[in-house]
Amino acid sequence: MRRYARLYWQYFKTRIKVMMEYRIDFLIGVASVFFTQGTSILFIAIVFQHIDTIHGWTFQQMLFIYAIAMLGRSLEHTFFDNLWTLGWQYIRPGNFDRVLIRPVNPLFQVVAERVQQDGIGSFIIGLIVLFTSAPSLGLEWGAAEILMLIVMVISSGAIYMAVNLFFATLSFWMVDSLPVMYAVQQTSDFARYPMNIFGKGIRFVLTFIIPYGFTAFYPAAWFLEDSGYRHTAVWTPVVAFLSVAIAYLFWKRGLRSFTGTGS
Incomplete structure (x- = not known):
């Protein structure tokens, strides 16, 4: 474990140095997320200008879920975004063979070779929205609540990663499962x-x-005492663990089926 931690740190430093070579591009990538996510929040705000609640849920509660x-999504996007490139960047051009001949876990290499700066912008916006909406909901932040928030956010990110890993693994049979990954990822919007x-x-x-329900709504429901879903929310870390385990087992099954593309 210590070896992989050192290796990841080396990958991480290298990637940061590469991004810092093009600082304007880095800043534009972070800033663009503010515009994209800000547009989504604006849409919700416009809807609530005409109504008070949606099925009993207020604007501030919706923001908290969002x-x-x-x-959670920002964690996955920052550290595991390279899973999206498995088919077209590794398997299709034959680059995955390079990964397999190294004495390091193949999944670790794929994940560690990229850090996505856009996720940093999403994380900042998430914090801003969280601490803007929380006071209006009367939430009190003690040590237990902060610890649970950290657990829920990490679990959310783990589920996003597990779903992407599962469907990225289809590339071992389909060569490139990006269209499937994209279609599945679109359903995550419902969980907001x-x-x-x-x-x-x-x-x-x-x-x-x-x-995906355990990436946003159910974790948020744990903090909202009148949500009626706190009993379901407590299962979020368990769902995250099972999701990651299933996705990794499927990944290992895909590795055994990999034959290369002949490129």
Whole structure:
């Protein structure tokens, strides 16, 4: 474990040096997230200018859920974004063979070779939205609440990563599963809203099939005493652990099936 920590630090420093060679591009990447996420928040604000609640959920509660989603997604986006390139950057051109001949875990290499600066902007916005909406909800932040927030955000990021890893692994059979990953990722937008505003079918999928519900709504519900979903929210770390375990086992199955593209 210590060896991999040292290796990741070397990868991380190298990537940061590369990004700092183009500082304007780095800053534009971070700033662009402010515009993108700000537009989404503005849309929610416009909706609530015409209504008081959506199925009993207020604007501040919606913002709080949105903040948890952004914080978790930013962790995945910053440190695991390279999973999106597995098919077109590694398998299709034959570069994955280079990864396999090194005496280091292949998944570790794929993950460590990229740090995405856009995730930093998302994390900052998530914190701003979180601490803007929390006071209006009457939330009190003691040591236990802060610890639980950290656990929930890390679990959220782990679930995002696990889902991406699972569907990225399809590239071992499909050569490039990016379209599938993108289609699945779009469903995560549903998790930024309360689950009870959707039909039973969508709630079932986002809870038991692709557990995006545990990336935003359920973790946020733990802090909202009147949400009615605190008993479900406590399972978030367990769901995160199981999701990562299943995705990694599927990854190992994909490695055994990998034959190369002949490029």
